Amino acid sequence: MSDSHDLIRMAARGDRRAFRILVDEHKGRVFALAYDLTGSVDDAEDLSQEVFLRAYRSLGQFRGDSAIATWLHTITVRIWIDMNRSAGVRVRNSSDPLDENMPQESSAFRASAADHPETRTEGSFIRGYVNRALDALSPRERSVFTLRFFEEQKLAEIGAVLSISEGAVKSHLFNAVRKMRQELAFLMEAL
């Protein structure tokens, strides 16, 4: 069993320090995926928090048959899809937390991201258009596209995260790429 799986076992027995180590190892990637899915720094912060809280509550259910990162990605995508399904509209650049029960706290990242050099240059320009294009996708399509192009996961892994077949992954991916290309056509020609 890997060190990470040992940490999960220790955390499941109540060792908060072990869980803290896992959080530090994976929070960057979880936040990145959360941002890719939500397109908003605020929402990404809330979503990434919720991912680790959900993981903490369900440590005992982790069977160790996948990598920790895959497990956390699965939680991230499922929370996001569930929230989209129950809300009826896609969460986008909202200032409200994703979870109504979570305390209202100002985003730890909002000021940080606004001051980041990237936000004032071409990076943010492209990011804005790509995020808007991603909004045109369904939650499944966006999840598949994000995991394929930004997380560089294999199709089988994406299928495991979303509990769908590889064929379904290909189908969603094909539709997602087609829509994204339509949305970004002008950008593709300009670059």
Next chain:
Amino acid sequence: MLCLGRGDEKLENNLEEHLASCPECTAEHKRAEQFRTVIGDYTRPEPDPAAWKRWDERLERNLDAIDRERVDKRRGRFHHLWSIRLGILSSAAAIFLLGIATGRLVLPPADTVEHVAESTPVMQFALTGTNSRAYIDRSKLLILGVTQTDPARYGGAANSNLDRMKRIARELLDEAPGLKERLADRQEYRMYALVSELEIILLQIAAFDEENTREQLELVQAGVEHKSLLFRINLENLVAETQTADPYLADTCNGL
């Protein structure tokens, strides 16, 4: 290829060969490469260390809240069960003991060896000691039987084990008042308290019914653990072994 990704050399060679002779596919390929470039230029905002520190603090607060919730839930479930059941059982115990007391007043005392043996102090001590030890040993066996029963196995069906437990519990409950009277006379208050607490557990066992066996088993198990009854029974046995060596150590041991 755009969706499936690169890596298949044969496929790529075939593609290049085809593109060399197909203008439409060449144009499509160019658009696909442009798309890949746009997506490749996509960047995410990178929070600075101070922002991460605030994120961590927020997570810690939420994790603390989950831990508190878990502790409160465990405590609340136990207290909720006990507060309702104890109220009912206390009333039942009071009525039961009143009935026993009334019976004793009305009915003539049984002509038993115990009354004859009470004539001498040593015999009185030995009899009470022997009876109380036998009583708590039998109670211990019954409680061990209950605590080692898996509540998940009981789902409302009648069970011969259950009937036996109830019968033994009723027998022990019948003997308890007489024993407590003798313990009170001997001022053996520690044993008196133990028998009183055993009575509550015995009442619960005697009241097991088919419909709620699982819940009642869990309640008894929780009560035994909460009151440390098995530990206290073992302690009494240890004290009793010391007393058996010298009956006149009784007062000293009762002072412990």
